[in-house]
Amino acid sequence: MNYSATLLESGLLKRIETIKHLVGNTPIFPIKSLINKKGVQVYAKMEWRQFGGSVKSRPAFNIIKQAIIRGDLTKEKTILDASSGNTGIAYAHIAAALGLKLKLCIPEQATEERKRILKMFDVDLIYSEGNRTGVSQQIVKELYRKNPEKYFYADQYSNDDNWYAHYLTAEEILRQTNQQVTHFCSSLGTTGTFMGTGRRLKEFDPNVQLISLQPDSPDHKLEGWKHLATQSIPSIYDDKLADGTEFVSCDDAYKMIADFAKYEGLLISPSSAANLVGALKIAERIDHGCVVTVFTDNAAKYSSVVDEIASKHRT
Ligand SMILES: Cc1ncc(COP(=O)(O)O)c(C=O)c1O
Known part of the structure; x- marks a missing residue:
């Protein structure tokens, strides 16, 4: 089924x-x-x-919810963002519960525990060199620029639905x-x-x-x-x-x-x-x-x- x-x-x-x-x-x-x-x-x-296991469940949920309400995120699109930790894990829970696809760029030095959790949720992972989230952000920005219709770029660092x-x-x-x-x-x-x-x-x-x-x-x-x-x-x-x-x-x-x-x-x-x-x-x-x-x-x-x-x- x-x-x-x-x-x-x-x-x-x-x-x-x-x-x-x-x-x-x-x-x-x-x-x-x-x-x-x-x-x-x-x-x-x-x-x-809470669902998603950290403080980041709140912004992850609100970012996704508001994007759906605005029509920016539909079932055809993949949620895209950079995160090495809790936001990624929160997106993974919520995306799975909604039946949506998720692509995350995480630093290659993210801990094995995090990588394992994200893999369990079947997240499409790309790795950036080193341990700086700034590098991951550049990579997802470029992916989005090349293919904007494929993704909903959540952009937690610039998205007002985060702090709100x-x-x-x-x-x-x-x-x-x-x-x-x-x-x-x-x-x-x-x-x-x-x-x-x-x-x-x-x-x-x-x-x-x-x-x-x-x-x-x-x-x-x-x-x-x-x-x-x-x-x-x-x-x-x-x-x-x-x-x-x-x-x-x-x-x-x-x-x-x-x-x-x-x-x-x-x-x-x-x-x-x-x-x-x-x-x-x-x-x-x-x-x-x-x-x-x-x-x-x-x-x-x-x-x-x-x-x-x-x-x-x-x-
Ligand atoms: C463990 C942990 N502490 C603190 C923060 C910072 O929270 P905020 O992004 O709301 O500033 C984060 C964000 O990912 C986090 O995962």
């Missing part, structure tokens, strides 16, 4: 409606042991608890903190999480402080994070939105993974741990407030990092 054909006959939009409740609506985790300051709360959204997806993230934060949030911080990759969540929180209350987080060195190992001074800046980024910036070291993030598992009970990814390091720095500086960040994903796709940390911090 050809399941994809049946699915497409029943209509892409109908199918979108049936899976939309699986995206977003993530729980918020209250940090207890790692902060001991009366009057200051720290929370993190558990973003792996995070208006919902902000709505959830407002609801889950009883509108008490005073500070929001997160990393900058495509910058969609920070831009969208930040814009909506500022609309709600211009006094909410938005702190963007960056790695403290250009050669960092924080998956999904950009060091803005040395990397290309996504066109969806507005440098006037942030009230401040914190720099986070990879060593601090790795140590946080060990501490968080031991004292709070969750095994989080390097990116999530680095976001938490940033949130705790903000919490240290203030006497009263509610600091919120996101746990982008859990440690499931980072077994080599977990092995390294376990051998160093659990001897």
